[in-house]
Amino acid sequence: xxxxxxxxxxxxxxxxxxxxxxxxxxxxxxxxxxxxxxxxxxxxxxxxxxxxxxxxxxxxxxxxxxxxxxxxxxxxxxxxxxxxxxxxxxxxxxxxxxxxxxxxxxxxxxxxxxxxxxxxxxxxxxxxxxxxxxxxxxxxxxxxxxxxxxxxxxxxxxxxxxxxxxxxxxxxxxxxxxxxxxxxxxxxxxxxxxxxxxxxxxxxxxxxxxxxxxxxxxxxxxxxxxxxxxx
Amino acid sequence: xxxxxxxxxxxxxxxxxxxxxxxxxxxxxxxxxxxxxxxxxxxxxxxxxxxxxxxxxxxxxxxxxxxxxxxxxxxxxxxxxxxxxxxxxxxxxxxxxxxxxxxxxxxxxxxxxxxxxxxx
Numbered sequence: 001x002x003x004x005x006x007x008x009x010x011x012x013x014x015x016x017x018x019x020x021x022x023x024x025x026x027x028x029x030x031x032x033x034x035x036x037x038x039x040x041x042x043x044x045x046x047x048x049x050x051x052x053x054x055x056x057x058x059x060x061x062x063x064x065x066x067x068x069x070x071x072x073x074x075x076x077x078x079x080x081x082x083x084x085x086x087x088x089x090x091x092x093x094x095x096x097x098x099x100x101x102x103x104x105x106x107x108x109x110x111x112x113x114x115x116x117x118x119x120x121x122x123x124x125x126x127x128x129x130x131x132x133x134x135x136x137x138x139x140x141x142x143x144x145x146x147x148x149x150x151x152x153x154x155x156x157x158x159x160x161x162x163x164x165x166x167x168x169x170x171x172x173x174x175x176x177x178x179x180x181x182x183x184x185x186x187x188x189x190x191x192x193x194x195x196x197x198x199x200x201x202x203x204x205x206x207x208x209x210x211x212x213x214x215x216x217x218x219x220x221x222x223x224x225x226x227x228x229x230x231x
Numbered sequence: 232x233x234x235x236x237x238x239x240x241x242x243x244x245x246x247x248x249x250x251x252x253x254x255x256x257x258x259x260x261x262x263x264x265x266x267x268x269x270x271x272x273x274x275x276x277x278x279x280x281x282x283x284x285x286x287x288x289x290x291x292x293x294x295x296x297x298x299x300x301x302x303x304x305x306x307x308x309x310x311x312x313x314x315x316x317x318x319x320x321x322x323x324x325x326x327x328x329x330x331x332x333x334x335x336x337x338x339x340x341x342x343x344x345x346x347x348x349x350x351x
Contacts, residue, residue: 031278163276170273191242192278211241211281218239 003028003147003178004049008058010202011044018044020202021058026147029175031192033210033221034182036199037229042182043080045199046151049180050077062147073102076145080152082132086125090118090135097139109142112168130157134164141168148179154188166192190221198228232258234275242277246285248319254294254305255316265295265303 002025011019019041026032034042047053048060051067062071084093090113097104113120116134124132133156140148148169154162162185169179170192183189190196190210198206205228206213210221217224232253236245253259265271265286272282286303289295293311297303306312331341 029280166276167273170276170279171269191236191276194278194280211243214239215241220239223239
């Protein structure tokens, strides 16, 4: 069954069409790469899925429902930018997430903080930028959600932290949960993707299983991306 | 095991080849127990569905088998392992011959080279 479904989804900001008739589905248990150059509509799509924006036309459904209170219970969202209060420590954030989300697994969050040697008592503003991003990702991944929407999760961190993020995604994998990763750093993520969706100027230009693309074209997803989006 | 992936071949076929190589070379001896799908996926840094698909393919080829509750094991079937060795060797030989052909080496040159004749 489709966890996320878009049907003719469009979003305009004034005269600018950020998304233009996008249709696709994300099945359960899939790790999907939402790939496109800057300004292609990736963040708009993820914001629509979180109910932070409303469609200009068309529809986006999560478990058959429009984004709202019920869908937020099953969607774990990593925004592109930091959204957490800087005066809080990871410890306080865990209380905060535990209050907000029934599916928050505090012991999983604590284990990840320990593994990354992040002091849970330190306020976010005293952590490095990379560590702040890791704390936010840990909060998002420690939920036992049905779908994780990760907007540029690997943009601002070093290669070792990228490996940690990808292994966190794999190890939290649960056969019924899906993960959507938006990024333009394709070489780093392509090994973990089941499916890829290329979007460009608000339109889906290619959607296929990653291994099928590699097999048919004899190229890596990264190479295919560079060809599709050659400047 | 060391995992490296490259270029255009599907990841799952690259995993199949890597496990085959480990079985043929004895790194994974007959009867050895494989780790779980999730552990292997983590170790290789790949999607668990992809790892599952690769293991299913190895099972189909008779190189590994599953015991319902106890996990996955390398086959004891010497003939299957031999066949996998021949298949891998054939692949390497083809790559080698293609490269040699590109260098302008004909069959007798190649044979001389293989026999360590430096005069080629």
